[in-house]
Every structure is written in C-alpha cells, then in structure tokens.
Amino acid sequence: MNKRKSFxxxxxxNQVSAISFVLSLIGIALTVLLTIIGNKYLGTKIVLLVxxxxxxxxxxxxxxxxxxxxTSVFINLLLVIALSVSSVLAxxxxxxxxxxxxxxxxxxxxxxxxxxxDLTIDSNFFGLRLAIFSGDDDYNNWAISLLQQIDKxxxxxxxxxxxxxxxxQALLAGDVDLMVMNTDGESEIQEAEDGIxxxxxxxxxxxxxxxxxxxxxxxxxxSKNGFTVLIxxxxxxxxxxxxxxxxxxxxLATVNPSTGKVNLQVLPRDLWxxxxxxxxxxxxxxxTGSQGGSGCTIKAIEQYxxxxxxxxxxxxxxxxxxxxxxxxxxxxxxxxxxxxCSGNYCFVKGKNKMNGEKALVFARIxxxxxxxxxxxxxxxxxxxKGIINKFLENPSLDTMNKVLDAVEGNFVTxxxxxxxxxxxxxxxxxxxxxxxxxxxxxxxxxxxxxxxYKTDLYYFVPTKxxxxxxxxxxxxxxxxx
Numbered sequence: 314m315n316k317r318k319s320f321x322x323x324x325x326x327n328q329v330s331a332i333s334f335v336l337s338l339i340g341i342a343l344t345v346l347l348t349i350i351g352n353k354y355l356g357t358k359i360v361l362l363v364x365x366x367x368x369x370x371x372x373x374x375x376x377x378x379x380x381x382x383x384t385s386v387f388i389n390l391l392l393v394i395a396l397s398v399s400s401v402l403a404x405x406x407x408x409x410x411x412x413x414x415x416x417x418x419x420x421x422x423x424x425x426x427x428x429x430x431d432l433t434i435d436s437n438f439f440g441l442r443l444a445i446f447s448g449d450d451d452y453n454n455w456a457i458s459l460l461q462q463i464d465k466x467x468x469x470x471x472x473x474x475x476x477x478x479x480x481x482q483a484l485l486a487g488d489v490d491l492m493v494m495n496t497d498g499e500s501e502i503q504e505a506e507d508g509i510x511x512x513x514x515x516x517x518x519x520x521x522x523x524x525x526x527x528x529x530x531x532x533x534x535x536s537k538n539g540f541t542v543l544i545x546x547x548x549x550x551x552x553x554x555x556x557x558x559x560x561x562x563x564x565l566a567t568v569n570p571s572t573g574k575v576n577l578q579v580l581p582r583d584l585w586x587x588x589x590x591x592x593x594x595x596x597x598x599x600x601t602g603s604q605g606g607s608g609c610t611i612k613a614i615e616q617y618x619x620x621x622x623x624x625x626x627x628x629x630x631x632x633x634x635x636x637x638x639x640x641x642x643x644x645x646x647x648x649x650x651x652x653x654c655s656g657n658y659c660f661v662k663g664k665n666k667m668n669g670e671k672a673l674v675f676a677r678i679x680x681x682x683x684x685x686x687x688x689x690x691x692x693x694x695x696x697x698k699g700i701i702n703k704f705l706e707n708p709s710l711d712t713m714n715k716v717l718d719a720v721e722g723n724f725v726t727x728x729x730x731x732x733x734x735x736x737x738x739x740x741x742x743x744x745x746x747x748x749x750x751x752x753x754x755x756x757x758x759x760x761x762x763x764x765x766y767k768t769d770l771y772y773f774v775p776t777k778x779x780x781x782x783x784x785x786x787x788x789x790x791x792x793x794x
Contacts, residue, residue, distance in 0.1 A: 417527065418557040418606030422455045423494045423520040427484050432491075434518055439468030444480035444492040447473050448767070456493040459521045475767045477501045485514060497603040500548065500559045501766065525557060527608035530727055533625055536735045539569040539791035540625040543611060544697065546676070547602060549631040554723050558631075560602035560610050562676065562693050565624070567790040570739055573746035576790040577697055578783050579690040579753045585761075585772035586613045594764045597772060604765070618784050627727045634723025635676070636669030638700070641719035642712070644668045645699035647675065650691060651682055672696055686773060687753060694751040705744050713737055752786060754779045 424443075426432045432441075438460070445453040453471075460466035472489050474480040477498035484492045494517075533540050546562030547554075563580040582599035589612040590605030598617075601610040611624050630638070639645055645667055649660045655678050658671045667675060676696050682688035704712065728736070756775035763770045 417555065418525045418608070419522050419555045420525050420557055420606065421496055421520060421522045422452055422459060423517045424456060424460065425484070425492050425494045425515045425517050426490065427487070428514050428516050430490065430516075432518065438465045438491075440470065441468075441490040442470045442472050442488070444483055444489040445471050445473055446477060446480060446493065446498075447475055448765070449493075449495075452493060452495045455521070459519060463519065465519075478768075481515075491518070496557050497600070500600070500603040503548070525606040525608065527606065527611070527627075527727070530611070530625055530627065531623055532727075532729060532732075534735075535568075535732055536570060536739055539567065539571075539793075541565055541567045541623065541787060541791075542626045542628055543614065543624050545602070545607065545610065545627065545629045546635060546693075547629060547631050549633075554629065554631050554634065554725050557606035558602055559599045561599055563598060563610070563614070564693060564697055565614070565622075565787065566697070567787045568739075569790050569793055570743065572790075572793050573743045573748060574790050574793075575701070575747060575749045576786055577694055577749065577751040578787060579694050579751075580614065581686050581690055581754060581756075581773040583686050583758070583771065583773040584617070584754075585774055586617045588765065589613055589616060591765055596763050596765045597770065600765070618780065621784055622787060628724070629726070630720065630724045632673060634720045636673055637719040637723065638716060639667070639669040639672050641715040642700065642703045645672060645696070645703045647672065647692070647695040647699040649675070649695070650688070653678070653681060655681065667699075672699075685758070687755075690753045694753065698749055698751060701747075701749060705740065705747070708737070708740050708744060750786070750790075752783065754783060 443456075443460075445456070457466060457471075460469065469491075472483070474483065477494075478501060480489070480492050481498075481502050483489045492515075494515075542565070544562065544564040544566055545560050547558040548561050549556060549558045559582075561582055563582065565576075565578040565580065567576040567578070568574075580598060582597065584598040585595055586598050586601065587593040588596050588601050588604055588609065590601070590609040593616075596604070598610070598613060601613045607627055607629060611627060615622055615624060646664050647667060649662055649665050651660070652662050653660055655674050658674050660675060665671075665675070676693050677689065678692070679685050679689040684691075704716075754773075754775045756773055756779060758771045759774055760769050760771050762768070
C-alpha cells in the first residue's frame with residue numbers, strides 16, 4: 314500500500330513525472346486505436362503482437378517516469394509523435410479506401426436541347442419533337458419515364474433515328490426540338506470526325522442517374538499470389554469518376570510477388586470484341602465502358618481471351634486523376650519512339666521528362682503518328698513504366714500520402730481495404746528485383762459495320778497468334794516462368 318502511495322505521490326509532486334505519466338496514457342490510447350484500425354489491413358496475430366509490445370513499453374515508461382522522469386518524457390514524446398502520425402495516416406487511409414473502393418458505375422440519361430434553343434425547363438412541351446434511337450428501348454423508356462415524372466411528356470412526339478450522330482445533327486438543324494442523350498451517346502458524338510458535332514452545342518434540360526453493379530472479382534492474397542489488374546483510363550474530367558465512360562486506356566498488369574516480374578499488356582482501344590452487355594454484338598473495346606460500365610469491359614476482355622484469363626482487380630482513373638498523379642510524383646520520364654509536336658508540347662525520340670499535362674497529351678495522341686492506335690498503346694505502356702519507376706525511386710509513406718491526395722475523387726478500384734498496405738509493402742519488397750516487361754499487339758485496322766451503332770467503323774484486328782502470345786505471357790508471369 315505504501316509503495317503504491319509513494320509511486321503516485323512522487324508523480325504528483327514531480328511535474329516532469331506527471332507529464333511522462335500522462336504521455337504514457339496517451340500512448341496506450343493510441344496503441345488501442347491503431348490496434349482497432351490495423352485489424353482492417355493486417356493480420357490479427359501481427360497487430361496483436363505489435364499492440365502487446367507497445368503496451369509493455371508504455372508500462373515500463375510509466376515506471377521509468379518516477380526514477381528517470383526526463384528520460385521518460387523524451388522517449389514518450391518520440392513514441393507519441395510517431396504513433397500520432399501513424400494514427401492520422403491510418404484513419405485517413407481507412408477513410409480514403411472506403412471512398413475509392415467501388416463495384417458500381419453510374420449511368421445517366423438526359424433530355425437535351427440545342428444551345429441556341431429558347432426552351433427552358435418551364436416551357437410547355439406539348440407538340441415538341443423528341444429524338445429517340447432504335448435498339449435503345451431501355452434508355453428511350455427511361456427518358457420517357459423521366460418526362461412523365463415531371464409532367465412534361467403529354468403531347469411530345471417521338472422521332473426515331475438509327476444512331477446518336479444522326480439524331481444530334483437533326484437537333485442542330487432544328488428537325489427535332491429535344492433529344493435523349495445517354496453516356497454512350499455523349500461518347501459517340503465526341504468521337505465523331507465531323508467538326509460540327511461538339512458537346513458545347515447542346516444544353517441539358519433534365520437528367521437522371523442510376524447505379525450499375527459490377528460482379529465481385531476473384532480476389533487473392535496479393536502479398537503471396539500472382540494477380541492481374543485491369544488499369545482503365547476513361548475519357549472523363551473532373552470529379553465524376555463513377556460515371557460510366559469509354560475505356561480509352563486498357564492495360565492488363567500481371568504481378569508475381571515471388572519473382573518480382575510485372576507484365577504490362579496493352580489492349581488497343583479499337584480492339585474488336587464481343588460486348589457481353591449487348592447480347593455479344595461486336596464493337597470496339599473502348600465502347601464496352603460506355604455501353605455497360607466497368608463490369609462490361611472486364612467481361613469483354615475475359616471473353617476475348619476465351620475465359621482463360623482471370624482479372625482479379627480493377628483500377629479506373631480519369632484524366633484529372635492521371636494529371637494530378639504524375640504531378641504528385643514530381644513528373645516522370647517516358648520513352649518516345651518518334652519526334653513530334655502536339656499542342657503546346659514537343660517530344661523527341663528517346664527519353665522525355667513530362668509533367669501531368671504533357672504526359673496526358675503523350676498518352677492520348679494517335680492520329681499524327683505512324684501506327685495510329687498502336688503508337689498510342691506503346692505510349693501508354695511507357696507512361697505506366699514511368700509512373701512505376703518514379704514511385705520506386707522513393708516508395709515512402711510520404712509519397713503514398715501525396716498520391717492519395719492527388720487521385721482522390723478521380724480514382725476508383727476494386728482492391729479491398731486490407732490490400733492497400735499489402736500493396737505498399739509488396740512494392741517495397743519487389744523494389745530491387747522488379748523486372749517490368751511491356752507488350753502491345755501487332756495487327757491491322759479494318760472497316761466493318763457496327764451492329765450496335767449501326768454505322769461503319771474501323772476496328773483493330775490482331776495478327777494471327779498475337780492474342781495467344783499475349784495470353785501466354787500473362788500465364789507465364791503468374792506461374793513464375
């Protein structure tokens with residue numbers, strides 16, 4: 314009893330001891346907090362072992378606070394600062410991962426008018442002509458339902474067109490007053506060669522949205538097992554990453570943690586594939602995203618490889634996130650196979666230093682280069698290698714924190730929360746043995762009728778054996794060959 318009174322009495326009498334005692338209690342509280350958060354990312358046994366060790370350390374420091382209060386305060390301050398930083402980072406990572414982990418895309422429908430039209434949301438729509446599209450019954454019915462909900466459908470006359478470009482031309486010419494516009498229609502109009510088809514020539518009167526669920530993918534323990542990630546860059550800007558859109562960048566990244574090998578396989582955006590969300594009608598790979606979202610793109614790729622390829626995770630980033638990511642890393646270095654200029658930027662054959670905006674131009678340019686989409690695919694591979702190599706120069710928590718800040722709102726993934734720390738540790742462990750291989754496909758462009766868009770479009774068809782070779786390289790990487 315006396316010893317206990319003497320212990321607390323000494324703490325009470327000595328301000329330095331009291332400070333050390335309070336810091337020890339704060340440290341114990343932080344340890345408990347990190348134990349709770351840590352269980353979301355790390356193995357339970359590891360977290361509990363670390364918690365026990367820290368708990369013992371704090372108890373020893375409480376005892377030390379009486380005998381050597383100044384030493385105890387110094388050690389306590391260091392540990393509390395370290396744990397405070399760790400707590401903030403862990404909480405932030407937990408919050409961040411909760412926002413970016415997604416199995417959903419957002420589909421939208423709009424009723425639009427020509428920009429010079431006098432129509433407003435308060436106008437009487439009786440007798441107005443609304444452009445709808447053959448084969449798009451789902452969207453047509455959705456748009457009609459939207460007008461009915463706001464009491465605007467009575468007296469509206471529907472006029473059917475075969476594709477969005479024809480309907481948009483009719484809208485600009487005044488042949489119709491309104492038009493149904495969905496994400497796929499936006500993409501089709503933006504991609505059209507005709508210079509008059511610009512999105513700035515219309516205004517949205519009404520809009521509605523709904524979620525598209527993506528089937529959960531077969532996940533693995535990324536610290537031990539090989540896995541394949543679909544890296545998808547979409548033609549969006551701003552904080553609308555969940556909106557379904559064209560898949561402009563499609564790279565399969567296969568990683569083997571044991572061998573340190575990373576295989577990057579670019580899939581041309583114009584690759585002719587069956588579209589699962591449209592009854593397996595054929596179209597460009599890029600359009601699977603605007604047709605059915607991320608899930609449709611994943612299924613189309615797996616189906617293209619005869620279901621011998623399994624995609625474990627999915628990463629989607631838009632143009633804003635792409636630019637901010639590279640700027641957060643302090644820029645990258647990427648190899649160009651050509652001398653060329655585009656807009657405000659020029660590139661030389663060889664290595665080029667790039668900030669985010671310059672890298673985006675480099676990743677998207679195609680029409681002025683030999684090989685067109687094939688050249689763009691090679692550029693995207695070089696950008697991917699540049700990002701990985703720059704991160705590996707300083708794979709620290711500070712770098713990771715900057716990356717998290719940069720891509721927030723412009724990046725989603727199906728990686729589980731517990732895998733973020735595992736991925737960080739994986740890159741650290743692979744840093745010195747990592748070997749990055751990159752591959753594109755050889756082939757030709759052909760013109761053919763697109764049964765979904767009901768017009769002739771050009772497609773990329775790989776040379777015989779290219780698909781099989783790409784699949785074999787992925788399998789070899791997973792098997793450690």
